[in-house]
Amino acid sequence: MYSTSTQKREWTYTPEKLAAVRLETNIKFREKYESVITPEELELFVTPEEELRMQRSIEDAALKFADKFRPHIWPSVKWTALAFFKRAFLVWMVMMGCFYLAMKIDEFYITIDDFVKNMNVGDPRQNAERILKLEPELMKVLNYNLTVHCPYRPFEGHLMDMKTRMLLLNFDLESIRRDSMRFFQNALQTDVLLVYPPSQIALAAINFGCMLKSDEILREFLRKMIGIEEDSWSARDVRPEDLEKLEKTVTRVNHIMREVEKQFVAVTEQERENHKSRLSQIQNLLPILNERRKEAWRAGGCIGQEPGLVTEAPVDSDDE
Template sequence: MYATSTQKREWTYTPEKLAAMRMEINLKFREKYESVIQPEELSLFVTPEEELRMQRSIEDAALRFADKFRPHMWPSVKWTALAFFKRAFLVWVPSDTSIRMVMMACFYLAMKIDEFYITIDGFVQNMNVGDPRQNAERILKLEPELMKVLNYNLTVHSPYRPFEGHLMDMKTRMLLLNFDLESIRLDSMSFLQQALQTDVPLLYPPAQIALAAINYGLHAQGKSNEILREFLRKLIGIEEDSWDARNDHPQDLEKLEKTVTRVDQIMKEVERNFVAVTEQERENHKSQLFRMQNLMKELDTRRKAAWEAGGRIGQEPGLVQEEPVDSDDE
């Protein structure tokens, strides 16, 4: 259950905590090379905000990859893969990794975790770049590194199961609705897809994300917020007279209002932070990452030269992997 899961304990944050973590790893990355970098090269070091936008670009491409994948990929696999990806880049830095190949490793690991069986050969056949044999080798090489950075917390609770549960409950408890609840499904699934390109999976419980998806679907059909509020009232067990000042269970009303507020927060988070990635932006990110990767090779050479010139004191730079064991050379 989510309430006792590692997801809640170790991988759910506040927006402020996420921003602080991203700033910290960005600064550590800069400090790693500050002794060997030239002033004119500083412009290639991106900000945490720019790194996050690079991640969004990869997430966008990954979801298009997932939609075209054959056999048809389960929605839960997509959610698990992108959850792994988001968690990994709270430790790793996009500029210092093969970010696209890390995403592919996240998908392949997610398929194993969600028991969506496919061989590595079948997986790489769906990739439209690179040599299949080399892609397979790189994914399998990254997999243990990925599990390590995830602290082996591999169970991901997605909102798809609670969404189905909530929808079934609504159909059972709200018999007087004058429309087919199934009509919201397409818009609700679209909302969840957009949520995957935001920080929502790192901020909120899956059951509340599912409620937000239902409310989004209702809004898309021109329905009132009162439908969700009425459903929650029935779900919590608040009687018709609970709105009376003599209500003996104010905690139930408080729970209702907190849930409605949280649903609104999730919807606003997606609306505010989901930004479709343009083809031009995607190409710019590819170019930027390519230049950064080339600079990293040069800086690592300088670090080693400085270590040798300094009498080889301490650990040799690069001897112990500081980041994922791969390079972005597609």
Template structure:
């Protein structure tokens, strides 16, 4: 034999996938085995490898250019296919904006607080806080167009009553609703309840600020005996602060203890303002600053 080299064995030891299929050296080499055979001189093999490298670089540049052209054509084709799904400015006006969605939620929250005030038997403040927390957390995931926002609020109240152990039957609950058929309302609320719990990821524990508020008041009463000030006088204004806080996003942003401290601060400032206005009124001062006071407007008269 002219060669002691086994080309197939050498070809197996090397990666066959990276070896070129043929080489150009002025003549066509039919198979990679011929490249390693003794019929080709060492000089010819070296020249073949250099030509193949140059040939690969040219082929690579041509392939990149061709790929870029194909990609551009595909992008143009897809853009034309999906052009009918692109919204125009006049079409976007038909959809609800985030500001309008927030306005819808605020209106439902205001109506829900009125519903809670008229509910019989009278519900605890913690139930309202828990229900509004569920509602706000649910619409971090949902949007008002997904479902009936009013029925979601009713489901939040019914679930909050269960969580706070304010026992009431579904029949008594829907009896307080003045809209819709009681039987249909009960079915929709019971159907929404498991979906609501799934949306909340079954995290149903809500810490309300009313208990920290009572704890802060007791601590202040114990430590501030010499102030000669009735801390119970700030309770009405602090409860008003909690009522206003239910219509904002502070439930999602701050812990209950800080909300309770803010309510005490609000009550103290409101009490101080009331005392100042009362003192001014008793002294016969600026009566016009009293709430509901009516002042006479000066009338200009032309002297002839």
């Protein structure tokens, strides 16, 4: 259950906390190399805002990879993979490893050889070795919290409930599925899955799909689900707590829709190429900086832990 999961306890943030974590991670990364980096090299390092935009570019490329993947992967695999990536990006960044791990967690069986066949860059053997080598490191970064609650199951549940409770609708509820899936796809390139419960994201997707039909369908459905009868003759027939619950849910759903609309920005090809170039430069620079840190450590008499070594820390188990 989401309410008792590690996802809610450890990987759900307020927008303010999320911004603070990103800033702290960015500062820590800069401080790690400040003693060995030149001013010219420092210009390659990105600000938190640039880093977030770079993350969106990687997510966009990852979703294109997922849409072309064969065999066709489940939507929940995409959601799980992007959830892993967004969590890991707060500490570290890697994408293809997230997808392959998500497939294992979601029981979407595929061999590593078949997986790398879908990658259009790099040598297949080297890609496979890199992904498998990164997997234990990725799980460590995720604190071994590998259960991801996706909004697709509550979406199907809400849709089935609507079909049962709202028999007088003058359109087929299945017709909203295409727009709702587009909403989910756009949501994957925003922060909503790090901030809101999956059931509320699912309601937002349903509301998004229904908007062209009527903007009152969700409210009507929630009234029926909460138990507010339409033939109540006065406000005295309705419990105040039920009305409050209705309004809070509608407000939250509308807020999620606005957040997806505000945060989702299509990535241009030029922007993607610029990000790839910047990332490549940073990746080429990091081994040089790490070697400088080791040289400084040796020159200082090898005091303290050698730079680059990671100390294992005990972790809690994941959801039951």
